[in-house]
Amino acid sequence: MVKLTIDGKAVEVEAGSTILDAAKKVGINIPTLCHMEMKDMCIENKPAGCRICVVEVEGRRNLAPSCATAVSEGMVVKTNTIRVLNARRVVMELILSDHPADCLVCAKNGNCDLQSMAQRLDVTEIRYAGVQSTYREDFSPSIIRDMDKCIMCRRCETMCNEVQTVGALSGVNRGFEAVVAPAFEQDLEKSVCTYCGQCVAVCPTGALTEVNNTNRVIAALANPKKKVVVQVAPAVRAALGEEFGLEPGTLVTGKMVAALRNLGFDSVFDTDFAADLTIMEEGTELLDRLTKHLNGEKTHLPILTSCCPAWVNFFEKQFPEFKDIPSTARSPQQMFGSIAKTYYADKIGVDRSDLIVVSIMPCLAKKYECQRDEFKVEGNPDVDFALTTRELGGLIKRANIDFNSLADEDFDKPLGESTGAGVIFGVTGGVIEAAVRTAYEVYTKKTLKSVDFTELRGMEGIRHATVDFDGLELNIGIAHGLGNARELLESIRRGENKFHAIEIMSCPGGCIGGGGQPWHHGKQDVLKARAKAIYAEDVGKTIRKSHENPYIIKLYEEFLGQPMSDKAHHLLHTNYFDREVKFEVKK
């Protein structure tokens, strides 16, 4: 242990701790900007680049960045001397000197770490007028890059390269031309980007934002010729409250449904219903492959989950040789769209072109996913618009709805009925737990005593567990974060893999940590609180196994026949493509 003094307070910390950590221990909150640390998710960005966190260390000539300076015995640190305060302010003014001052109309206005830091440091004028760098804006189906607003904090690079190991972004050029960009400064769309959106989730400014579809949805809602239905992903209800000042982890399912109805959606449905449907298809596929494997027939094991569109992009672009291993089941978003525009459209007697399906997702990759050609019928997409949790928050505010005072309401039938298994799709381990609940009962023809498979839960990046299927030991792997997924894929490539089924979610924590969720500002407790809320919702459900959802049973009886029937295959399954990225050279 190391003893030191910070602002006159004695503190003892482990050797190797930073001044920043030590200060936190005695209630001193040194401001930081580029620094980001989410220990349990193994996320750390401390390039010591912004210099906002500088402090005075006795005996040291220059100021020290507290985020990257280790403590030493007897160290005397001062975090608020006039020298420090002045230096910090000048640093801030210099960062702002080449930053566009269009805060009032910036997508990040009110949620910008740079803005709040300027406010905290009481910067009321910018004395240095720098030359502003201008770059062309880059629009992809999910993410917008406006690098004029980049402050080179490198958080996005850390997420893209170290956490996700996608490798789409890198710092390029030098000096004033320095910018974070894809290889050859091509558009994101032409890069290996998976649209996981983790770069957006951590960007402190408006440099990286999502494609905003709210105006299109408002226009659709205002069109009397269109029937507009909405589906909401499981992770949204565990986070939307944050947009209205509620504590992270507050479940707002009922208020959310009420708000959506107030917004004018004709029917408010639940992606959880489609998650139950996914389990029917994916679970059946798992058992089918397992049976073939046990009979010595040729098949692909392990089966990999396929609910996460960024994960699909990841293996299509970086592991195309594995494109036959993932389940062919479409994601819940797409299953919902497909059923809505066939079964449901027929039921209410509306042509698919007059039915608009909107989805509310915690995700940016979903915006891309719903535009994929496979999910269109004669050009008409199964899901018309995907909005993020944040966009929904914005819509509700614009419509003058006092969210917090809304009375709880229930989802509409038939596509709004769901089970606890559908809910836990929103958190890492949840998809496979839901699959196990159903696969176990179908395979063993016995009823589970407890549906809680706690061994599949948790926040560790890669987890494994063995589930006893009445004598058959099913080995299950779970990875969240694409870096962890890569590790599992590489073990498969090396032939070391012993798993029957693997669940993969691209975002740390699963969908609760998605790129479209309310800003977590680098606080991992926010994600943990959301995970807890999801499991609480599961426990509160009367039915907790997908195959017991009465409306799912009815859907098969009335429309689909059996899981993996021809019709189910046509409407609920998909193909994957080799989309390995090669660069065209611009001459």
Place this chain on the structure above:
Amino acid sequence: MEGNITIKLQQKSIDKIKEICAAFDNDSGELINVLHKTQEHFGYLPAEVQELVASELNCSVAKVYGVVTFYSFFTMIPKGEFPISVCTGTACYVRGADKVVEEIVKELGIKVGETTADGKFSLSCLRCVGACGLAPVVMVGDRTYGRVAPEKVKEILAEYK
């Protein structure tokens, strides 16, 4: 499949790059050394070469491109048959190197860092060749020209046309 991409590298170039990478144990920590050797061989680092280096060293193309664009030594543009370097170090600069650069730019119709369409000349600036007594200094290939006035530029270029 996105894009219709053909790798334009010839097999012997591919082999050479693989050989260079292998000489550094395909270690991504040796990226700068690998790029150094590769540029030494090819004269420049076009996108296809960077892509292959990335895949050989198992790192992202974005990272390779980041390194190539960070260090001014690396270039993605092939050098001309006669590479022109103008010294813009302090001594040359105060004695009018900028005017010399301007004149060359005007004569060749290219910017600094570019190569003429016929591949004959390329233009770059460098900082101090250690011949400050001769300032301003211009180098064409291995030949050094001292005390170059803007009026002399035409004459020098004519030697190579």
